[in-house]
Amino acid sequence: MAPPSHARVVIIGGGVIGCSVAYHLTKLGWKDVVLLERKQLTSGTTWHAAGLIAQLRASANMTRLANHSQELYGGLEAETGVATGFKRCGSITVALTDERREEIYRSAAMARAFGVDVEEIGPDDVKARYPHLNTDGVTGGVYLDKDGQGDPGNIALALAKGARQRGAQIFERVKATKALRDGRRVTGVEYITDDGTQGQITCDHVVNCAGMWGHEVGRMLGTSIPLQACEHFYIVSEPIKGLEQLPVLRVPDECAYYKYDAGKIMLGAFEPVSKPWGMQGIPDSFEFDQLPEDFDHFEPILEAAVDRMPMLAEAGIHTFFNGPESFTPDDAYHLGLAPEMDNVWVAAGFNSIGIQSAGGAGMALAQWMDEGAKPFDLGDVDIARMQPFQGNKTYLVERAKETLGLLYADHYPYRQKVTARGIRRTPFHAQLLEHGAVMGELAGWERANWFANPGQTPAYEYSWKRQNFFGNVADEVAAVRSNVGLYDMSSFGKIRVEGRDATAFLNHIGGGQYDVPVGKIVYTQFLNDRAGIEADVTITRLSATAYLVVTPAATRLADETWMRRHQGDFNVVITDVTAGEAVLAVMGPNARKLMQAVSPNDFTNAVNPFGTAQEIELGMGTARVHRVTYVGELGWEVYVSADMAAHAFETVMAAGQDIGAKLCGMHMMDSARIEKGFRHFGHDITSEDHVLEAGLGFAVKTDKPAFIGRDAVLRKKESGLEQRLLQFKLTDPEPLLYHNEPVLRDGQIVGYLSSGAYGHHLGAAVGLGYVPCPAETPAQVLASSYEIDIAGTRVKAEVSLKPMYDPSSERVKV
Incomplete structure (x- = not known):
């Protein structure tokens, strides 16, 4: 039988994940589901997989997906009659x-x-x-x-049979050869059979489940799928x-x-x-x-x-x-809607854990496709986390030499990958290295994580205890808290939104109010329909028709994609300008003194209050300064065009010598931000965290016309909070927190830390985490006794709803 001429969805690839996607889509009632397999089902990597099925993964939602796989496989044999060999052997x-x-x-x-x-x-x-x-x-x-453990091939065949029983059509020895495209959509797939018959299927959606062929199929579909x-x-x-x-x-x-x-x-x-x-x-x-x-x-x-x-x-x-088997650059699989296209989905790159992942991944992707929104936070595996350059084949080969082994390597905190490095360098990169920078990598960017002292080896020595940079970061935090620190923020994403509808567009997709004076900076979130947080950004109004959206480095592509997908008929141009400007943060009580030493402009509250930007002269060049902070201190982020970045750095560094300014890294920033209770996107705030429960209601302006998530914000105000994000500080200064440590309230586990770091100024490890508290007042929440479980040892913790450092933010506004 030949494939039909039209399908609602064409799934490319008949391994365990392709069969799982077909199974779960049909379970949700999808008709016209077609799966094309170039040879025979399971013939790529599924057939020789080890079939290990584990519950525990690195995050709560990945564990949720792994558990779904296990529960699904436990009942598949009864549903389909195909023996899966699944047994809970421990x-x-x-x-x-x-x-x-x-x-x-x-x-x-x-x-x-x-x-x-x-x-x-x-x-x-x-x-x-x-x-x-x-x-x-x-x-x-x-x-x-x-x-x-289970039989990988039979698990896949059971999923395929379950999908067929509900109407899916599965075709073996049919290879997808070409995608028919119309702008950002694939309208059809051409194929050829083993006997040479050619044809095409028009379709509404395509899913790339091609396993180790996923990179090649991705390119055919106009997308980048980094795997090797x-x-x-x-x-x-x-x-x-x-x-x-x-x-x-x-x-x-x-x-x-x-x-x-x-x-x-x-x-x-x-x-x-x-x-x-x-x-x-x-x-x-x-x-x-x-x-x-x-x-x-x-x-x-x-x-x-x-x-x-x-x-x-x-x-x-x-x-x-x-x-x-196929491996990705960060050992997390690829799932979701490809950023480059609006109807091309992916489930591939399972890093040798495809059997235990396929059931949950297929379920999550099917729900995402059916509802048009992620069923819960999938940031760990969302394909939008990958940067465009990561599809480079030379890069993938070099990184793959390391990533397979990293599955069983020690997963030390802050461990940096050593292969495929040095690809994205900020304009300050060489100067930072000259001053002892120890680089980490994020989204391909080389970023100074900490600075070695003279005579100290500028390299990580990993441990679960205090690592060799612990004292360095303490000194950097002290500089920012008591004097002035400088750090490179050039890797943060910068997206320019410009056009006659720029204000209206941003007011549609963002929770804040953007009809503000030129030069005003708005801290804000992009919300989904559930008022979950899709992006955490600052937006600066540059002119009557232009704004600059600043994003975390890792989510620049995802945030830009979110904007493009919600652009609708708004007349705006969205442009990634990240590489065009370097950013040097100048933070600390003496930040104003340093800025006045390098620029004739006025940095007083009268001219440049907190939350505003201005154009300045800097040395012999020009720059734009944004008075905001992620470390809880008086300070400016200095934006300077890439061509003048080296001059700006030299000018600020020279003036900084006179007052003891210190170069700092990203570890300092993380320590300082968690002391101040600032949220970290992807950990403390995600697409499934309600903006009010995250404590960010101040950034949402419900008195403006309709915006995405407004109704969900109003409903939550009416019904009350189910949980709150709290700040914890250990009473013992010795233990360290990273994230995911269990939170105990009055002796019972009620949640886990979404992020953790050592608070060098506060003198103990600090964490953030959600605690369920329906119908409770803040006083009731705080009245309980809290502990954090660290490797089986319970440690008492102080708890607060307000930032433990400078709760009234007086320091940032002086």
């Missing part, structure tokens, strides 16, 4: 160092906050649950009894007499995982330096194929494994397998 992760033990114990605490059953166990308990393991050097472990195939190795032992079902075992310090496989043991590896594959394209004939063995590459993993699991030495190797 899993154990063991640590071989104290640092790894802290990591997995912190993960266990996080699991409890996410509602996942977990148990911290010692070496003896590890041995009891996995008697074949050599526990020499084991420092601890965690056990999750509901984790499991890598070789992935495992062995299967000969049958072992008397071997019975065992928990899945992970030994990340030896880059290995072990799985019981029908009386045999499978040993898989995530080696530190991986082997990218398919750089010249994946062969068109690829179908259930495996790659050549590379025993030399796998041998170090096997040597450690034979010592760790002695029965492997006695059993011998039955199968040595090498198959490709």
